[in-house]
């Protein structure tokens with residue numbers, strides 16, 4: 001990876017952005033950033049707490065500010081938050097500054113992977129399946145509109161996903 005290039009991972013909760021991002025950065029020997037983690041470090045509280053006190057819009061404002069900072073960096077792998085593509089300015093920042101990989105994943109798999117998790121406030125609902133279906137319908141067109149490359153993470157081990165992304169990334173960068 002040259003200094004002016006970045007890889008940005010987008011996709012729904014549980015699609016594997018954090019897991020795959022970490023492995024991808026290691027393979028490329030570049031720094032890895034996770035937008036959710038950066039927001040937690042900045043505020044000193046976890047994401048559910050931000051949602052509790054500031055609501056989703058408060059969290060989105062913090063997320064947008066963090067993305068403005070992170071997209072100024074060069075030569076990084078970034079795992080974005082699942083909802084980062086909801087704001088147009090965020091989408092434009094991502095498109096302008098990096099190679100965007102959409103980690104696609106079936107609703108079934110997402111439910112399996114997030115079942116025991118307490119860190120995803122949007123899934124704290126009576127019917128998580130319905131919530132994920134709604135998010136999927138709302139967001140899939142936005143992820144696709146941004147993506148330079150998409151890959152299904154529900155049917156492969158993360159190591160294999162990383163290899164595919166590296167191949168696609170190298171093909172466009174020669």
Ligand SMILES: Nc1ncnc2c1ncn2[C@@H]1O[C@H](COP(=O)(O)OP(=O)(O)OP(=O)(O)O)[C@@H](O)[C@H]1O
Pocket residue numbers: 011012013014015016017018019020036079080081082113114120153154156157158159161
């Ligand atoms: N390709 C894969 N195969 C099997 N399990 C996976 C794969 N990718 C991720 N997982 C598992 O799924 C869970 C969710 O993954 P991860 O936290 O990376 O998702 P995320 O996209 O970062 O979610 P969020 O948007 O909520 O931060 C983890 O337990 C992880 O180990």
Ligand SMILES: O=C(O)C1=C[C@@H](O)[C@@H](O)[C@H](O)C1
Pocket residue numbers: 012013036047080081082083084119120121122
């Ligand atoms: O899909 C979403 O809207 C979210 C996903 C997570 O990465 C966090 O950014 C937060 O829980 C919201």
Ligand SMILES: [Mg+2]
Pocket residue numbers: 017018019034036079
């Ligand atoms: Mg994550």
